[in-house]
Every structure is written in structure tokens, then in C-alpha cells.
Amino acid sequence: MRVLQLVAADRWTGAAATALQLAEALRAAGHECVFAYRPGRNLEDRLRGFEWCRPALAKERTLADVGAAIARVRELAAGCDVVHAHLPHDHLLARQALGGSATPLVRGVHHLGHLRPDPYHRWLFRGAAGLGLANSGMLPARHRLPAVRDVPARVLPVALEDRFHPGAGRDATRERLGVPPEAVVAGTIGKLDRGRGHDLFIHALAAAPAVWGMIIGKGPYLEALHALARRLDVAGRLVFPGYAEAGLEDLYAAMDIFVFPAAGSDHAHRAIAEAAGCGVPALAADLPGVRDLVEPGVTGDVYPASDAAALAVLIAAWARDPDKRRAAGGAAAARARARWTPAALAEAALALYGALSGGAAATL
Numbered sequence: 001m002r003v004l005q006l007v008a009a010d011r012w013t014g015a016a017a018t019a020l021q022l023a024e025a026l027r028a029a030g031h032e033c034v035f036a037y038r039p040g041r042n043l044e045d046r047l048r049g050f051e052w053c054r055p056a057l058a059k060e061r062t063l064a065d066v067g068a069a070i071a072r073v074r075e076l077a078a079g080c081d082v083v084h085a086h087l088p089h090d091h092l093l094a095r096q097a098l099g100g101s102a103t104p105l106v107r108g109v110h111h112l113g114h115l116r117p118d119p120y121h122r123w124l125f126r127g128a129a130g131l132g133l134a135n136s137g138m139l140p141a142r143h144r145l146p147a148v149r150d151v152p153a154r155v156l157p158v159a160l161e162d163r164f165h166p167g168a169g170r171d172a173t174r175e176r177l178g179v180p181p182e183a184v185v186a187g188t189i190g191k192l193d194r195g196r197g198h199d200l201f202i203h204a205l206a207a208a209p210a211v212w213g214m215i216i217g218k219g220p221y222l223e224a225l226h227a228l229a230r231r232l233d234v235a236g237r238l239v240f241p242g243y244a245e246a247g248l249e250d251l252y253a254a255m256d257i258f259v260f261p262a263a264g265s266d267h268a269h270r271a272i273a274e275a276a277g278c279g280v281p282a283l284a285a286d287l288p289g290v291r292d293l294v295e296p297g298v299t300g301d302v303y304p305a306s307d308a309a310a311l312a313v314l315i316a317a318w319a320r321d322p323d324k325r326r327a328a329g330g331a332a333a334a335r336a337r338a339r340w341t342p343a344a345l346a347e348a349a350l351a352l353y354g355a356l357s358g359g360a361a362a363t364l
Contacts, residue, residue: 001353002032004080006073006090008057010038012046012245014265015110018134019086020047021159022108022349025342027052029350036076036090057090066093073097082106082353084132088114091124104129104356107148108156109138110266112288117144129356132156132349134268135289152355155292158270159345164277166333168253177239179254183212184319186283187255189248189271190264192219197261197285199228200308204259206232207312211319216251218243252278256325257318258300259311260284269293277336281328283314299332 005023009016016037023035037043039055047053056076060066073090074097077083083098085091086108094105107128109115115138125145131153133139143149174181186205190196198215202225205213213234215225222240229235244251252258258275260282272282272293282300284290294300301318303310318325 001026001082001350002080003034003353004073004077004083005033005035005086006057006083006094007035007037007086008090008093009087010041010043012043015086015108016043018110018156018158018266018268018270019084019108021342022084022132022156022345023052025159025346026349028342029346031346031350034076034080036073057093069093070096077101077103082356084108084349086110088121088124091128095124095127104353106130106132106352106356108132108134109142110134110268112138112141112267115141115144121145122147130154130352132352134266135292137288137292138267152352154348154352154355156268156348156352157344158268158273158293158340159342160273160277160336160340163249164252164274164336165249166253166279166329168278169250170253173250173254177214177241177254179212179214179239183237184210184256185212185214185254186257186259186315186319187214187216187251188259188261189216189251190262192217192221192225194221195262196221196264197306198225200261200306200311201259202228202232202234202238203308204311204315205234205238207309208316208319211237211257211315213238214251214255215240216242216244216248248274249278252280255280257315258282259315260290261311262305263287273336273340276332277340279329279333281318281325281332283311283318285311295331295335299328299335 005019007016007019023033026033034052036054036056038057056072060069073093083094084106085094091107125147130151133155136155188201229238252275258280260272282294284294284302285305286302296302301314
């Protein structure tokens with residue numbers, strides 16, 4: 001099978017990271033896959049030298065640019081069995097490029113907001129032959145859009161890199177960050193911006209004074225978070241390692257508890273799976289799709305979203321129970337090894353592609 005993956009993004013994050021993992025999983029399973037993306041940032045740096053990765057989706061500024069982009073997508077799609085778009089803009093380009101073609105168009109939905117039933121999205125999804133969803137909470141949401149109520153839909157699981165496994169550099173990482181070796185550490189990750197739950201996490205730490213905290217990431221909210229930590233008298237036991245790609249597994253290993261306070265741009269909630277792969281149980285806001293990754297009482301726990309007091313109670317309870325943390329971390333790592341693999345992702349995607357009707361694309 002030959003598949004074209006499209007993602008109008010230039011950074012190794014969110015939907016682009018998930019789409020690239022899918023392309024790599026399909027290639028590892030023996031299928032031909034081309035990955036088209038926007039050049040200019042760290043995604044291009046990561047992919048430079050890979051012939052099957054094409055920096056073909058440069059940002060358009062004029063109608064002529066849009067026409068040229070559509071022509072490039074049409075050229076890349078020639079001879080493909082499936083075109084899989086991941087974001088609204090590349091979906092638009094693919095929809096126009098495939099007009100009149102029998103090649104089926106699959107839409108990857110990475111954010112629940114992309115299924116909103118406004119006039120544009122009702123039009124955009126017309127002719128989509130299938131949906132690859134980030135989590136099971138999106139399955140009922142697709143019924144908002146009449147055009148895709150009855151098309152094949154499949155949740156495409158996270159695929160973890162091999163580096164996310166138990167036993168990474170816990171002690172060395174704690175020493176580098178100035179965290180006591182015997183401390184119980186609760187950590188989280190994400191862009192440091194409003195709405196990402198870091199302030200809620202700090203409030204919860206303030207109510208769990210025996211626990212250290214770690215916030216991984218960078219962004220415009222950093223100074224506000226430092227100020228909040230000082231105001232709540234948490235700053236002395238809260239570390240900010242900054243943004244990390246290389247060595248991220250070591251930062252997870254330095255945690256005893258992973259906290260997921262809010263969703264990011266990709267609702268696959270990949271960070272929960274990465275922490276689980278490293279043997280770290282998760283305390284997560286009970287958001288759509290979270291229970292795909294966290295089994296309460298077995299691999300972690302869930303709490304009502306935006307409830308700092310409830311999170312504080314859970315952090316304190318899990319901090320007091322090392323046996324529970326150890327058992328849940330082992331269960332989380334076992335689940336990661338069994339479920340969140342490139343082979344499982346390729347299998348789910350191929351099952352979706354196999355259920356498509358090629359004729360559906362003729363209505364674009």
C-alpha cells in the first residue's frame with residue numbers, strides 16, 4: 001500500500017509528531033509512505049536527509065501560492081492508495097487536490113475542536129472517506145458532522161519510541177536538577193502558557209508540602225509561574241528543567257508521579273503514555289480520551305478537571321504509598337509495552353484504510 005501523509009506544520013510537536021510516528025510505523029510494517037510537511041523549523045531539521053519526507057507545504061500568502069500548494073499535493077498523491085490529512089489546512093489542500101479522484105481521503109482528527117459543526121467544517125468533511133481519531137472520546141463527537149457519521153472511524157493509538165522504558169537516569173537527573181534523592185517528585189510537561197494547567201499543578205503542590213514538583217517546558221507563562229510558586233511558598237521544591245526533547249526519558253524517570261492537568265494541542269495525550277512507558281503512574285484530569293491511557297487504581301488515577309484540591313488530595317495520598325506507586329508504575333509500563341507500539345499503530349491504521357470505500361472520494 002502507498003500512503004501520503006500530510007501535515008501543514010513545521011514543528012516537532014502535536015499533530016506533526018503523531019503523524020510522523022504513523023508514517024514511520026507504516027514504513028516499518030512494509031508499506032510505502034510519503035510524509036509531506038512545512039519546512040523552516042525543527043521538524044525539517046529532524047527529517048533532513050530522509051528521501052520519503054518532503055518539505056512541500058510552505059505557508060501560502062497569496063491565492064497563487066494556494067494553487068501551487070494544491071498542485072504539489074495532487075502530484076504527491078498520484079499513485080497513492082490513500083491520502084491521510086492531519087490538520088484543517090492540509091485537509092483543505094487535499095480536498096481540493098483530490099477533486100474528481102477515486103483516491104480516498106482520510107482525516108486524522110487530533111483535537112476535539114476540529115469536529116465542531118460550523119458551516120466550514122460541515123463543508124470540509126464532505127467526501128472524507130474515513131476518520132483516524134486521537135482518542136475514543138471523539139467517536140460520539142463525529143456525529144455532529146453529517147458527512148462523516150457513517151464513514152469508517154478508528155482510534156489510532158500512540159506509538160512510543162523505544163527510549164521510553166523504565167530504568168533511565170533517575171539519580172543523575174535528580175542530582176543535576178538539585179532534587180534530593182529521597183524526595184517524592186510529581187512532574188508535568190507542556191508549553192508554559194495559560195490554560196495548560198501548570199498554575200493548578202502549583203496550587204496542588206502547595207497543599208501537598210511533602211512533595212517536590214517538576215514542570216518541563218518553555219513558553220510565555222514561565223515568569224508568571226515562578227511568581228506564583230514564590231507566592232505559594234513552593235519555589236524551594238519546584239524545578240523547571242526547560243524544554244527537552246533529547247533526554248526527556250531521563251526527566252520522566254526522575255519523577256515518582258506524573259500529573260496531566262490539561263490537554264495540549266494533540267488530544268492523543270501522548271505525554272501520559274510516555275510517562276507510563278518509563279514506569280511512572282499518572283494522575284490525570286478526567287478529560288475525553290484520558291481513560292484510554294489511565295486505568296484508575298491500576299496505572300494511576302483521575303480527578304475532576306480544573307479541581308486543584310482534588311489533585312492535591314491524590315498527590316498527597318500517592319506520595320505516602322510507595323508500594324502503590326511501584327505497582328502502578330509496573331502496570332503502566334506493561335500496558336505501554338503491550339498497547340502503544342508502532343506495530344499496534346500500523347495495524348489500526350491499516351484496518352481503517354482497508355475499510356474505506358474509494359468511491360467516497362468522488363464526491364469531493
